[in-house]
Amino acid sequence: MRKTLKKAVGGLNKACAVLLGIDMVAMFLILLLQIFSRFVAFMPLPWSQDLIVFMLVVAVFLGTGSATAAGKQIRLEVFVDLIPEKPRNVILIVADLISIAFLAVVTWQAVSLASENITVIVGASPVTFGWYYVAVTFGAVVMVLNFLCIILDRAAVLTGKANTKEGIE
Numbered sequence: 001m002r003k004t005l006k007k008a009v010g011g012l013n014k015a016c017a018v019l020l021g022i023d024m025v026a027m028f029l030i031l032l033l034q035i036f037s038r039f040v041a042f043m044p045l046p047w048s049q050d051l052i053v054f055m056l057v058v059a060v061f062l063g064t065g066s067a068t069a070a071g072k073q074i075r076l077e078v079f080v081d082l083i084p085e086k087p088r089n090v091i092l093i094v095a096d097l098i099s100i101a102f103l104a105v106v107t108w109q110a111v112s113l114a115s116e117n118i119t120v121i122v123g124a125s126p127v128t129f130g131w132y133y134v135a136v137t138f139g140a141v142v143m144v145l146n147f148l149c150i151i152l153d154r155a156a157v158l159t160g161k162a163n164t165k166e167g168i169e
Contacts, residue, residue, distance in 0.1 A: 002152045009145045013066050016142060020062040027055045050125030057132055061139025068146040073099070089154045096147045096154075103140045103147075110136040 034048040067073060075095070080088055110133040118130030156162035 002149075002156060005145075005152065006149050009065075009069070009142075009149050012142060012145065013069050016062045016065050020059055020066075023055050023059050023062060027052050027059070030055075046124035047126055050123040051127060054122075054125060054127045054132065054135075058135045061135045061142075064139040065142030065146050068143045069149070071150075086158060089158050093151050093154050093158075096151050100144050100147050103144050107137055107140045107144075110134075110140065 030048050030052055034045050034052075038044040080092065083091065114130045114133035114137060116130070117133065118128055120129040122129045153162065
């Protein structure tokens, strides 16, 4: 089950990375279009800044899953690295479970706010405000799935079903 989940979440992470690349290129192109229309055609695009802000939010939440999978989330590793391996894995599993609980609250609130604001228009943006919360929800769910993979890897190392090198990446 652990390998199947890791493979599925790995595929989701790759899809997020591709979408993130597309999002970044699209932001760049919209910015170039805005620069051209403002300074060459003297006709600024009122929607471009709002759309770029939305795409930046999407970029952040597309990248959160990959950051979690790579162990790049924020934490004080100086103290964790001083602890022997087995207790360290237990502490990190507890920390990951706390992160999942926090992300469950974030997801719950984001879904609620998305449904309340799905028709609210922000500035001149072609994207309604609820879609910001959809991006947050998606990112939080991908992070939870990555945390579950990490927890299963740590548990496999603790129970001796995987060695350290194959377990936690």
